[in-house]
Amino acid sequence: MLRYDNWCSGKEEKLSFPSTDDEMGTYFEPRYRVRTLKIGMDDQFEISYPSASNDPKVELVVNSTQTSNFRVTNRTSCNGGSCTTTVKTIPDTNFCTMNGGTSENFNIKLSVEGIKEEAVMKFHVPCACSCSEKVEDRSPVCNGRGSLSCGVCTCDQGWQGTYCEKPICEDKRGDVPCTNSARNNIECSGNGVCGPCDKCECFTDREGSQYFDKNNYCEDICMTVNDCDDCFLDPRPGRCQTCHFGLFRQSYNQSLISQKDDLNRNVWIKCNGTINDCNYEYAAMRDENDETFFMVIKSCDPTQERQAGAVNVTLPIVLGVIALVVAAAATAGYIFWKNRAPPVPLSDPMYQNIDAEDCTGENPLYKPPTSSFKNPTYGKW
Incomplete structure (x- = not known):
């Protein structure tokens, strides 16, 4: 590839190409082949073999160390007991991926019904210079947002530019970004900062930050x-x-x-x-x-x-106080009963068991409620 600027003048690195190698077999010519193909460049070659049929059954098995972005076609012609299969290959421009190596390849295995032999073709595809193996992940050259390889930044998702300096913003909040004007003019509710795409980036190390709503100005709970x-x-x-x-x-x-x-x-x-x-x-x-x-x-x-909470905490306390009062009253009653005066014995003259119907005397302890006296004026009115 030719360059038309002075970028890294005199320090260009050439791609390595293995030499083409063919090996003949008992039936197939060739039975083994190694070729180099450049991206976007097609290649065509022929494999000859003996065949009693003018329409032999030919099968191709293709695999690759990279992607399947390559094309393989074949066409067979026969004449006088001999057949030739023409194989055409081309690796597409997206054959190589960013995480691939400097050298990738794809293989083709050809078999013909009735022949106990297989023809194998290996195609080497140079994908990058050897410097691409020295990848600096999250390189400062790429502002920490991409990987540096051969002086070129491969940006992380969401970033673009030569040095991954431009964010890819799909949508914005509007003319007053990162501020909820309906509540106040504090950026991201005081719980975050306004990001490069006019979106709030919430703090993660604050009390209750697990509840910050990043889709609503980092509103807290x-x-x-x-x-x-x-x-x-x-x-x-x-x-x-x-x-x-x-x-x-x-x-x-x-x-x-x-x-x-x-x-x-x-x-x-x-x-x-x-x-x-x-x-x-x-x-x-x-x-x-x-x-x-x-x-x-x-x-x-x-x-x-x-x-x-008052029910859960106060009720046990009230029940406990009631239990203590009941216990104290029971204890006092028992002590009063135990220390009571002994009963008067029956033989004591102060105690007599007199039936009511046999009582004809006066109770010496009885005092009438009023006193009797003679009224000198009675009968003179």
Whole structure:
């Protein structure tokens, strides 16, 4: 190949070509052949052999160390007990691939019915110079976005240019990239940076970064839940019916706050929000089904704060206090009963068992409610 510039003048590298070699066989002439073919260049050769038939059955088996981008055709003619098969080959321009070697080849095996011999043809195709074997992966020359071989950059997916300096951008966000103007003008919600294709590239090393939404300005899970603030007004656990996505409220459980995933990241992320001048502190997480859960930790509304947690924690305490009171009362009753005064014996003169019907005397202990006296004026009116 001729060059019309001074690139690497005097340092061009020539492709190596093996010499053509033929070997005759008992029936086939030749039985073995080695040839060199250049990309896009066709080659035609003949193989002769004896045959009693004027239309012998000829079979070709072709394989390659590279791709199958080559063409092989054959045509057979016979005359006077001898036949000749003409084989035509051509490697296409896309025969060689980037991950191939400097020397590739494809082979053809020819067989004829009735002949116990095969003819083998090997075609050597030079694909690159030897310098292409010295590939520098993610080369600085290619801005770390491609491999350098023979002074040429092969760019990674998504990049183009001589030095892989131009991104391939299929779509853009618009005139104000990487900023959600409906919320604020902070780039990528403060959770990422604007990439070369006007798309947000979210951080991966921050608290809750596993929930950053790269398709929505790196919105974090707190921003997502705050969009459905009406769901905080209903203290009952379950799915929030007014939210446009799957959002579930669950009972507060302090042990879940320290839960970790397989990458040692906090599963529950603490968030803050304000509804009707009421400040909320809550925790949120998203499961593998892309459903979001939250539980309120603190709130200015006492009916909201740790709603189910109060049942789970307070009820055992109340039952425990009741049990202690009952136990104390039982103990005091037992001590009072044990220390009571002994009963009066029956022989004691202070104690008599008198039947009611036999009682005719006066009770010396009885005192009437009023005193009797003589009224001197009685009968004078």
